[in-house]
Amino acid sequence: MNGRRDPRVSLIAAAGLGAAVIAAALIAGGSDTAVTAVAGLVSGLLAAVSLVAASTRSTSVHRGEAVAWRWLAGGALTWLFGIGVRPVAAGTAFVLTFADLLLLVGSLLLMIGCWLTAVPPPQRRGVFRQATEAYLGAASIFAITWALLLGPMAERAEDAGAFYFTLALPVLCLLAxxxxxxxxxxxxxxxxxVGLAGLLVLAAITMAELATAVTRLNGEQSPTLVAGLVAPAAFLLLAVAPWIEEGSRGRVPARLRAAATPMPVVAATPYALVAAATVVVGADVFARGPALTIVVASVLAVLLVRLMVLMLSADGLRNQMAISERQLHQLAADTGDVVLMCDNEGTVQEISAGVEETYGYDPVELTGKSIFDYLHPEDVPGIQVQLRRMIEDESPQRYGTCRIECRVRAADGTWRPTESxxxxxxxxxxxxxxxxRDVSDQVALRNQVTHLTFHDGVTGLPNRAYFEERTREVLPRASRPAVIFLDxxxxxxxxxxxxxxxxDYLLGQAARRLRAAVRADDTLAxxxxxxxxxxxxxxxxxxxxVDLAERLVRAVSADPFRVADRDIALTASVGVAFAEDETSPGDLLRNADVAMARAKGLGGRRVEVFAAHMHADAVRRLEIAxxxxxxxxxxxxxxxxxxIVDLATNRVTAVEALVRWCRGGTFVPPEQFLDAAEETGLIVPLSEWILTEACGEVATWRASSWDIGLALNLSKRQxxxxxxxxxxxxxxxxxGLPPSALTLEVIEEMLVEDAGDTVEKLSELRELGVRLAIDDFGTGYASLAFLRQLPVDMIKIDPSFVTGLGRDETLTLLTRTIxxxxxxxxxxxxxxxxxxPEQLELLREMGCSRGQGYLVARPMGAQGVDSLMRTNLTSLQNTA
Incomplete structure (x- = not known):
C-alpha cells in the first residue's frame, strides 16, 4: 500500500452516509414530502459526484465509458433539481409543472447515458425492430397497469383531459x-x-412518477413514503455501481464480465408482455374507455406492420437465396466443378449436370447411389472418418467444412485425382x-515439375539432387551400401x-549403356x-x-560412340566407396569422388577403391594449392x-630454368607441388612468371656477348x-631475347592428347623462330609420328635410358639407337x-651432341651461372 486512500472506499462510505441521513430523517418524523426531497437530493448528488469522479479518476475506464457516465451524471443532477423544485411548484394550478419538465429531461439524459454504456452484440438488430419492440413492451405494461389500476380511476375522473395529462410524465418515462x-x-x-443500474433508475423513476400521478389524481399532496424512496434507493445503487465494477475487473474473468442476457430471451420479452397484457385485459378490453382501446388497437397495428415487414423480409431472403443458389450453380458450371448433395450415409440426392462432362456419367444414373461406389477403395476409409467427424461433432464452426483429396473412377474406368x-x-x-473439382491436369503438371526437378534433361536419369536425397534415405537402413563414381x-x-x-547426344548414349549394365534395384544418376x-x-x-565398377568401364570403352558421322572412343575412370558404421552420406559421396579422381590421375580406364590415405592426399593437395x-x-x-653442355667442347650452350619453392626457409621438392599446381591451374601464372624472369636473365647474359640459350618446360594447361x-x-x-635462343620442351603425352590444338599452337611458335624439343623421349608411344608432323629441333633422352648405360646392354642399345x-x-x-663418368664416355662415343646432369653441373642460381659461362668445365676435361 502506498498510503493513499482509495476513492472507492470514500464514495461507498458517502453512499452509506446518505442512507444514514435518509434513515435519520425518517426517525426524526419529518413529513413524507420532506423525507422524499432529502432522500432525492442526497442520492442524486451522490450519484452525480460518483459518476463524474469515476469517469475522471479511474485508469481502466475507456473514453466512451467516461462520456456515457457523464450523461448519467447530468441526468442525475437534472432529476435532483426537479426533485428540489417540485415542493415549490406543488401549489400551482398546472397539471404538469416546471419540476415535471426537469424530471422528464433528467429521465431522457439518463436514457441517453444508458444507451451509450451498452456495447451491442455481434448480431445487431435494425432500428425499426428496436423501436417496435420498445413500443410493444411499453404499451403492454401500460395496458396491464390500466386494466389493474388506471381504468377504474379513469371512469371516476371528472376531467378526462387533466387525467391524461397527469399520466404523460410516467408514460414518457416508461417509453424511455x-x-x-x-x-x-x-x-x-x-x-x-453501470448500465443496468441506470436502467434500474429509469424503472424506479417511472414507478415513482406513476405513484405521484396516482396521488395527484386522488387529490392527495404526496405519494406514500415507500413510493417516494424507490428512486433515491436506485440512485444510491447507481452511485456505487462504477466503483464496484472497477474493483472487480482484476478478479472476475473477462468472459463473465462480458456475459449478457441471451438474445432470444430479450427478443421474446416484448411478445411475452403482449401476451400477458392480452390475458389481463381479457374479453372486456373495450369496456374500460377509449384509452385502452387506442392502446390495444395500436399494439395490434404495430404487430400487423411488424408481421408484414417480416413477411417481406422473408420473401426477400428467399429470393436472395434463390439467386445465390443459381449463381453458385452457374459458378460451379463455369469453373468445371461438380456440385452434389448427399445424405449422411453418402447416398446422392442431387448432382449437377457437370458430372457428365467431367466424368462421363448421366446425373440421373448417379442419383440414389452411394458416392463411395465411385471412390478408390484405398481412399474410402479416410473419407468416411472425415465425414463422420464433421457430421457428429457438436461444434459446427470447427468441423462444418472439411477438405477431401481422393481418386474418382470416371466412366471410362480411369482414376481421376480430385479435390473436394x-x-x-x-x-x-x-x-x-x-x-x-477434377485436378488431373494440376497433378500431371506437378508430377512433371517434380520429374524435372529430380531428373536430368539430357540423359533422362535422376540428377544429383535426387541421388543425394536417395543416399540419405538408404544409408541408415541398408547393409553396407556402396557408391560408384564414373568419369x-x-x-x-x-x-x-x-x-x-x-x-549431349554422346552422354545420352553413355547413359543407356550404363543403365543396361547396372542392376534393377541400383540407382543410376x-x-x-x-x-x-x-x-x-x-x-x-x-x-x-568392384565387379559392377569393372563392368561399367567395359560398357563405356567396349565400342566407340557414333557421333556426328564419326566414331569417338572413350574410356572411364571409376571410384568405389563403401559405407562404414559412422560414415555420413556426404562423406560416402566424397570418398567415391576421391577414389574416382585417383583413378583418373593414374591414367584412367581403371577402378580404384577408396582408402583412407586417398582423402589425406586430397586434403594435402588442397592445402598445397x-x-x-x-x-x-x-x-x-x-x-x-x-x-646444358656441348659434350664435344665442354662449353655451356644453354641453361634449363627450374622453379624452386622456398617455404619458410625450406625448399619444397618440385614433385610435391607441380602436380597440385597443374590440377588447380596455378601452373599457368607460375609458368608465365618463370618465362618472364628467365627470359630477362638470359637476355642480360647474352647482352654480355655470351652465346647462351634458354630451355623451358611447357605444361598441358599452359x-x-x-x-x-x-x-x-x-x-x-x-x-629482348631472340626467339631462336628459346627452346620450349613438351613431353610425348601432351602431343598425343588434344594433338590437333597442341600441334597447331606449337607450329605457331615455330613460325616465330622458337625452337622446340621433345622431353623424356622414348617413354611415349607416338613419338615418330609426331616427329614427322611437328618441326622439332631437339630430342632429350629420358634419364631412365642414361642410367643403364654401361650396365644394361638393352638400355645401352636403345640409347645408341635414339x-x-x-x-x-x-x-x-x-x-x-x-x-x-662411364655414362659420359659412352655418350661421347655414341656421338651424343649435348648433355646435362649432376656430373656435368648441378642446378644453380644466376650468380653461379655467371662464373660458369667464362670457363670450360675442367672437371669434364679431367674425366675425359
Missing part, C-alpha cells in the same frame, strides 16, 4: 426505459453494471453439400570438336558434366561392387638454372590457356641425367 432496456440487457461492455470440399447443409443437418576420360575435347549438341554415380543399396559383398596461391602473392618462388602464343611472344619482346635416329633426322640430341 423500454427503449434502452433491450440494448442494455444484451450489452457485452465491461461497465455493464464437403459442407454441412445449413437447413438440413442430415444433408452434406460437396463441391468436387568419362577424354570427353572434354568432344564438345570442342563436334559441338555441345553432339556432346548423372552427377554432373561427364560424371555418373551409382548407388548400390545392397552392397553386401565388396566384390560385387592454397599455399601455392599464397606463395605466388608473396613471391616465395626462385629460379635455378641447370647448364598450352591450352587462352593467349598462350601471345604470352610467349610478349615475353620475348619485353626481354642417338643415331636423331642424327639421321638432323636433330640435336641431349642426354639427361648424366651422373657417372
Amino acid at each position: 426505459a423500454c427503449a434502452v432496456a433491450p440494448k442494455v440487457a444484451v450489452s457485452r461492455a465491461a461497465n455493464r453494471a 470440399v464437403a459442407t454441412r447443409h445449413v437447413r438440413h443437418e442430415d444433408l452434406v453439400l460437396v463441391t468436387t 568419362l576420360d577424354g570427353f572434354t575435347g568432344v564438345n570442342d570438336s563436334v559441338g555441345h549438341a553432339s556432346g 548423372r552427377w554432373g558434366g561427364d560424371e555418373f554415380a551409382v548407388l548400390l543399396e545392397s552392397g553386401g559383398d565388396a566384390q560385387l561392387a 592454397a599455399d601455392l596461391q599464397r606463395a605466388l602473392l608473396e613471391k616465395q618462388f626462385v629460379i635455378e638454372y641447370q647448364p 598450352i591450352t590457356a587462352p593467349g598462350f602464343v601471345e604470352t610467349i611472344s610478349a615475353a620475348l619482346a619485353d626481354s 642417338v643415331r635416329l636423331g642424327h639421321d633426322l638432323g636433330l640435336t640430341v641431349v642426354a639427361e641425367g648424366i651422373e657417372r
Whole structure:
C-alpha cells in the first residue's frame, strides 16, 4: 500500500452516509414530502459526484465509458433539481409543472447515458425492430397497469383531459426505459453494471412518477413514503455501481464480465408482455374507455406492420437465396466443378449436370447411389472418418467444412485425382453439400515439375539432387551400401570438336549403356558434366561392387560412340566407396569422388577403391594449392638454372630454368607441388612468371656477348590457356631475347592428347623462330609420328635410358639407337641425367651432341651461372 486512500472506499462510505441521513430523517418524523426531497437530493448528488469522479479518476475506464457516465451524471443532477423544485411548484394550478419538465429531461439524459454504456452484440438488430419492440413492451405494461389500476380511476375522473395529462410524465418515462432496456440487457461492455443500474433508475423513476400521478389524481399532496424512496434507493445503487465494477475487473474473468442476457430471451420479452397484457385485459378490453382501446388497437397495428415487414423480409431472403443458389450453380458450371448433395450415409440426392462432362456419367444414373461406389477403395476409409467427424461433432464452426483429396473412377474406368470440399447443409443437418473439382491436369503438371526437378534433361536419369536425397534415405537402413563414381576420360575435347549438341547426344548414349549394365534395384544418376554415380543399396559383398565398377568401364570403352558421322572412343575412370558404421552420406559421396579422381590421375580406364590415405592426399593437395596461391602473392618462388653442355667442347650452350619453392626457409621438392599446381591451374601464372624472369636473365647474359640459350618446360594447361602464343611472344619482346635462343620442351603425352590444338599452337611458335624439343623421349608411344608432323629441333633422352648405360646392354642399345635416329633426322640430341663418368664416355662415343646432369653441373642460381659461362668445365676435361 502506498498510503493513499482509495476513492472507492470514500464514495461507498458517502453512499452509506446518505442512507444514514435518509434513515435519520425518517426517525426524526419529518413529513413524507420532506423525507422524499432529502432522500432525492442526497442520492442524486451522490450519484452525480460518483459518476463524474469515476469517469475522471479511474485508469481502466475507456473514453466512451467516461462520456456515457457523464450523461448519467447530468441526468442525475437534472432529476435532483426537479426533485428540489417540485415542493415549490406543488401549489400551482398546472397539471404538469416546471419540476415535471426537469424530471422528464433528467429521465431522457439518463436514457441517453444508458444507451451509450451498452456495447451491442455481434448480431445487431435494425432500428425499426428496436423501436417496435420498445413500443410493444411499453404499451403492454401500460395496458396491464390500466386494466389493474388506471381504468377504474379513469371512469371516476371528472376531467378526462387533466387525467391524461397527469399520466404523460410516467408514460414518457416508461417509453424511455423500454427503449434502452433491450440494448442494455444484451450489452457485452465491461461497465455493464453501470448500465443496468441506470436502467434500474429509469424503472424506479417511472414507478415513482406513476405513484405521484396516482396521488395527484386522488387529490392527495404526496405519494406514500415507500413510493417516494424507490428512486433515491436506485440512485444510491447507481452511485456505487462504477466503483464496484472497477474493483472487480482484476478478479472476475473477462468472459463473465462480458456475459449478457441471451438474445432470444430479450427478443421474446416484448411478445411475452403482449401476451400477458392480452390475458389481463381479457374479453372486456373495450369496456374500460377509449384509452385502452387506442392502446390495444395500436399494439395490434404495430404487430400487423411488424408481421408484414417480416413477411417481406422473408420473401426477400428467399429470393436472395434463390439467386445465390443459381449463381453458385452457374459458378460451379463455369469453373468445371461438380456440385452434389448427399445424405449422411453418402447416398446422392442431387448432382449437377457437370458430372457428365467431367466424368462421363448421366446425373440421373448417379442419383440414389452411394458416392463411395465411385471412390478408390484405398481412399474410402479416410473419407468416411472425415465425414463422420464433421457430421457428429457438436461444434459446427470447427468441423462444418472439411477438405477431401481422393481418386474418382470416371466412366471410362480411369482414376481421376480430385479435390473436394464437403459442407454441412445449413437447413438440413442430415444433408452434406460437396463441391468436387477434377485436378488431373494440376497433378500431371506437378508430377512433371517434380520429374524435372529430380531428373536430368539430357540423359533422362535422376540428377544429383535426387541421388543425394536417395543416399540419405538408404544409408541408415541398408547393409553396407556402396557408391560408384564414373568419369568419362577424354570427353572434354568432344564438345570442342563436334559441338555441345553432339556432346549431349554422346552422354545420352553413355547413359543407356550404363543403365543396361547396372542392376534393377541400383540407382543410376548423372552427377554432373561427364560424371555418373551409382548407388548400390545392397552392397553386401565388396566384390560385387568392384565387379559392377569393372563392368561399367567395359560398357563405356567396349565400342566407340557414333557421333556426328564419326566414331569417338572413350574410356572411364571409376571410384568405389563403401559405407562404414559412422560414415555420413556426404562423406560416402566424397570418398567415391576421391577414389574416382585417383583413378583418373593414374591414367584412367581403371577402378580404384577408396582408402583412407586417398582423402589425406586430397586434403594435402588442397592445402598445397592454397599455399601455392599464397606463395605466388608473396613471391616465395626462385629460379635455378641447370647448364646444358656441348659434350664435344665442354662449353655451356644453354641453361634449363627450374622453379624452386622456398617455404619458410625450406625448399619444397618440385614433385610435391607441380602436380597440385597443374590440377588447380596455378601452373599457368607460375609458368608465365618463370618465362618472364628467365627470359630477362638470359637476355642480360647474352647482352654480355655470351652465346647462351634458354630451355623451358611447357605444361598441358599452359598450352591450352587462352593467349598462350601471345604470352610467349610478349615475353620475348619485353626481354629482348631472340626467339631462336628459346627452346620450349613438351613431353610425348601432351602431343598425343588434344594433338590437333597442341600441334597447331606449337607450329605457331615455330613460325616465330622458337625452337622446340621433345622431353623424356622414348617413354611415349607416338613419338615418330609426331616427329614427322611437328618441326622439332631437339630430342632429350629420358634419364631412365642414361642410367643403364654401361650396365644394361638393352638400355645401352636403345640409347645408341635414339642417338643415331636423331642424327639421321638432323636433330640435336641431349642426354639427361648424366651422373657417372662411364655414362659420359659412352655418350661421347655414341656421338651424343649435348648433355646435362649432376656430373656435368648441378642446378644453380644466376650468380653461379655467371662464373660458369667464362670457363670450360675442367672437371669434364679431367674425366675425359
